[in-house]
Amino acid sequence: xxxxxxxxxxxxxxxxxxxxxxxxxxxxxxxxxxxxxxxxxxxxxxxxxxxxxxxxxxxxxxxxxxxxxxxxxxxxxxxxxxxxxxxxxxxxxxxxxxxxxxxxxxxxxxxxxxxxxxxxxxxxxxxxxxxxxxxxxxxxxxxxxxxxxxxxxxxxxxxxxxxxxxxxxxxxxxxxxxxxxxxxxxxxxxxxxxxxxxxxxxxxxxxxxxxxxxxxxxxxxxxxxxxxxxxxxxxxxxxxxxxxxxxxxxxxxxxxxxxxxxxxxxxxxxxxxxxxxxxxxxxxxxxxxxxxxxxxxxxxxxxxxxxxxxxxxxxxxxxxxxxxxxxxxxxxxxxxxxxxxxxxxxxxxxx
Amino acid sequence: xxxxxxxxxxxxxxxxxxxxxxxxxxxxxxxxxxxxxxxxxxxxxxxxxxxxxxxxxxxxxxxxxxxxxxxxxxxxxxxxxxxxxxxxxxxxxxxxxxxxxxxxxxxxxxxxxxxxxxxxxxxxxxxxxxxxxxxxxxxxxxxxxxxxxxxxxxxxxxxxxxxxxxxxxxxxxxxxxxxxxxxxxxxxxxxxxxxxxxxxxxxxxxxxxxxxxxxxxxxxxxxxxxxxxxxxxxxxxxxxxxxxxxxxxxxxxx
Amino acid sequence: xxxxxxxxxxxxxxxxxxxxxxxxxxxxxxxxxxxxxxxxxxxxxxxxxxxxxxxxxxxxxxxxxxxxxxxxxxxxxxxxxxxxxxxxxxxxxxxxxxxxxxxxxxxxxxxxxxxxxxxxxxxxxxxxxxxxxxxxxxxxxxxxxxxxxxxxxxxxxxxxxxxxxxxxxxxxxxxxxxxxxxxxxxxxxxxxxxxxxxxxxxxxxxxxxxxxxxxxxxxxxxxxxxxxxxxxxxxxxxxxxxxxxxxxxxxxxxxxxxxxxxxxxxxxxx
Numbered sequence: 001x002x003x004x005x006x007x008x009x010x011x012x013x014x015x016x017x018x019x020x021x022x023x024x025x026x027x028x029x030x031x032x033x034x035x036x037x038x039x040x041x042x043x044x045x046x047x048x049x050x051x052x053x054x055x056x057x058x059x060x061x062x063x064x065x066x067x068x069x070x071x072x073x074x075x076x077x078x079x080x081x082x083x084x085x086x087x088x089x090x091x092x093x094x095x096x097x098x099x100x101x102x103x104x105x106x107x108x109x110x111x112x113x114x115x116x117x118x119x120x121x122x123x124x125x126x127x128x129x130x131x132x133x134x135x136x137x138x139x140x141x142x143x144x145x146x147x148x149x150x151x152x153x154x155x156x157x158x159x160x161x162x163x164x165x166x167x168x169x170x171x172x173x174x175x176x177x178x179x180x181x182x183x184x185x186x187x188x189x190x191x192x193x194x195x196x197x198x199x200x201x202x203x204x205x206x207x208x209x210x211x212x213x214x215x216x217x218x219x220x221x222x223x224x225x226x227x228x229x230x231x232x233x234x235x236x237x238x239x240x241x242x243x244x245x246x247x248x249x250x251x252x253x254x255x256x257x258x259x260x261x262x263x264x265x266x267x268x269x270x271x272x273x274x275x276x277x278x279x280x281x282x283x284x285x286x287x288x289x290x291x292x293x294x295x296x297x298x299x300x301x302x303x304x305x306x307x308x309x310x311x312x313x314x315x316x317x318x319x320x321x322x323x324x325x326x327x328x329x330x331x332x333x334x335x336x337x338x339x340x341x342x343x344x345x346x347x348x349x350x351x
Numbered sequence: 352x353x354x355x356x357x358x359x360x361x362x363x364x365x366x367x368x369x370x371x372x373x374x375x376x377x378x379x380x381x382x383x384x385x386x387x388x389x390x391x392x393x394x395x396x397x398x399x400x401x402x403x404x405x406x407x408x409x410x411x412x413x414x415x416x417x418x419x420x421x422x423x424x425x426x427x428x429x430x431x432x433x434x435x436x437x438x439x440x441x442x443x444x445x446x447x448x449x450x451x452x453x454x455x456x457x458x459x460x461x462x463x464x465x466x467x468x469x470x471x472x473x474x475x476x477x478x479x480x481x482x483x484x485x486x487x488x489x490x491x492x493x494x495x496x497x498x499x500x501x502x503x504x505x506x507x508x509x510x511x512x513x514x515x516x517x518x519x520x521x522x523x524x525x526x527x528x529x530x531x532x533x534x535x536x537x538x539x540x541x542x543x544x545x546x547x548x549x550x551x552x553x554x555x556x557x558x559x560x561x562x563x564x565x566x567x568x569x570x571x572x573x574x575x576x577x578x579x580x581x582x583x584x585x586x587x588x589x590x591x592x593x594x595x596x597x598x599x600x601x602x603x604x605x
Numbered sequence: 606x607x608x609x610x611x612x613x614x615x616x617x618x619x620x621x622x623x624x625x626x627x628x629x630x631x632x633x634x635x636x637x638x639x640x641x642x643x644x645x646x647x648x649x650x651x652x653x654x655x656x657x658x659x660x661x662x663x664x665x666x667x668x669x670x671x672x673x674x675x676x677x678x679x680x681x682x683x684x685x686x687x688x689x690x691x692x693x694x695x696x697x698x699x700x701x702x703x704x705x706x707x708x709x710x711x712x713x714x715x716x717x718x719x720x721x722x723x724x725x726x727x728x729x730x731x732x733x734x735x736x737x738x739x740x741x742x743x744x745x746x747x748x749x750x751x752x753x754x755x756x757x758x759x760x761x762x763x764x765x766x767x768x769x770x771x772x773x774x775x776x777x778x779x780x781x782x783x784x785x786x787x788x789x790x791x792x793x794x795x796x797x798x799x800x801x802x803x804x805x806x807x808x809x810x811x812x813x814x815x816x817x818x819x820x821x822x823x824x825x826x827x828x829x830x831x832x833x834x835x836x837x838x839x840x841x842x843x844x845x846x847x848x849x850x851x852x853x854x855x856x857x858x859x860x861x862x863x864x865x866x867x868x869x870x871x872x873x874x875x
Binding site: 425426433483492494497499500519520521522523524532535536537538565 | 720724826839840
Binding site: 028047048049074075078079080081082084088090091092093101104106149150153155175235 | 628772774775777778779780781783784785788793796797799868
């Protein structure tokens, strides 16, 4: 089974990477993070293209990298496939020759390699383009060729660096579906780097969040969504996230705002609230409202039949309301509004 | 800088360059009217050392600088015919001088010295070469002057006259070239003027028997239109002082 | 990909007057000597001169030797270019300087230096002669050595530049597909620099073809064995201009043909 267990520590320029990552056979791990977080560097290190300073990379029981033991298996012997962000198809070769490359390198006869490559191209529905040059392909087609090329070489671990980043928005969804289908057929383990949360959720069985070279959080999409541990992860799922101290059901946020959260554990907590749970009012709500505060509308983003409203006040909060509600309340930039959250909709968990 | 303003700068630069060039050429006029401070002597390569000394003597006496151009006589003749600024021509053979005279560029050449040829070998004669026949050995690397230069023609005369077949490995442009080859060790032997061997410590001579050797006669003449100083130079060459110097360097007096 | 960003306007725009004027001066400076050659050529005797055996042997020798020198330059120059472009070792700048030295060295000086090394009494030459009876002076091999010496730097210069300009990630991609260093070089790097290789080879060949100083100093001058066209011109000059001009024209025609045949490919691959 091609299980990957890796601990990677290295410095590259201003980036200090110190992360551990695992992937099991048949599993797709989505690696997310901001630009510069170290995602690509991590992939390069796994492929052996960047040297480790400390750590250990074990794939399928074989030690690929262990600086302390003086072990460094060269890239060409690692059986690690890498799909680069700009595909890097060999321009001087035809499409089918590109796909056959990994096979010919292993010593397969030219004829056999080419016919195997043709099979891959058919799987990608690119057979008609076999003898053309890479420069004649569209972005989506090139991506599929690059994938076929990497898969044809029979890797144990497949790394994909932002596979859909270069695809224009219209083509993305169908391409994503076909990518998922092909990845599912691949028996080894896979790591997909992406900055798109939708992609991360759809592609990844598990998500690893990299921030400033360190793993901030890992888990399934559900786990991350229900308990985000950093602003970046909260942003990924469009959640509100605050820090505070909890005592007997009262959470005092860093900003000073007090929230009533009966179920909150004592001590330092993270507080997560879905935008949908934030109600907006034109004026102070009636009754004895708790978890209410005033703010000024900072931005209004229409999104199909809902509107994402950012309210700035003692804390900044993002609320999701229907378009109808938004116009009824007169929610425009600079307008005043009140936010109210039901205690039951607030999730608090240890920080 | 924009277009119009660049042009004056460009012209200034061109003028400066031209001015530098013209400094060199003052004093080389072959006009004849005013006495120049310098004359140019085109002389066969084998005369390099001897004429160098004669030139020094001449300059001291007449306070006229002498500039030399030492090359194979054939090269010199071609240059003179094509208009090179020579004031005196001293050739290593009659043929080249005749060519220059035929073009009307010189008159009444005078033979001022004779030379003989010799086989040049490296100091110590490592290949133990003793006769012209030894040069037939294919393993030996032999350098000769090419046919166009007098020494080359003389060499062929000698070789044919002796009934020997020599296959040269290189045909040098002038006699000094042959000497250099032998001195460097690239060639085992070469045919050069006896005077050249005397001047070079790296080589020694193997004599050629008188009956097959040639006598090279060297004519000298001022070039048409050259200043008086040119004729003066020829006189010095022909004088006792000049002849004495030439003898010192191994030439023979006619 | 960046070609799409170049505005077509740049190619059809008329050049400013000052630039055009200087360019015209440049062309005249280079063209007039050629014109003089053509005008002064003895057209009537051309066929006769060209038929002479010495001329034909010089031509044949020149072509053979220049091609051999080009081949040698490729064989030795490409690996050096690769090392200079890819491997950062102490003294790299110095090595590059040495590789490019023949470009600035007067060819005769190069010939002298070669004599000191490969001459019969030279550092290595002496050994070569004692052990193998090998000698360069007066041999065609000597001409090849001299021409390679002056032609190599062109190749190294152009190929190193091309290798540096390559996106090294293609080679990384090949490595992830299982290709070892030699395979990567053969199937990814080399095909990518092929245009530059061609341009470098053509320049090296042209340089070798025209070489005079190093050849005559190192290999000597003998018709059929070491007398290449430039040497033949020099010798002809001692007889008079006519033969020299005919030979010069032959060389000019050959060189011009090659350069014009390559058209833009020569410059665009540099």
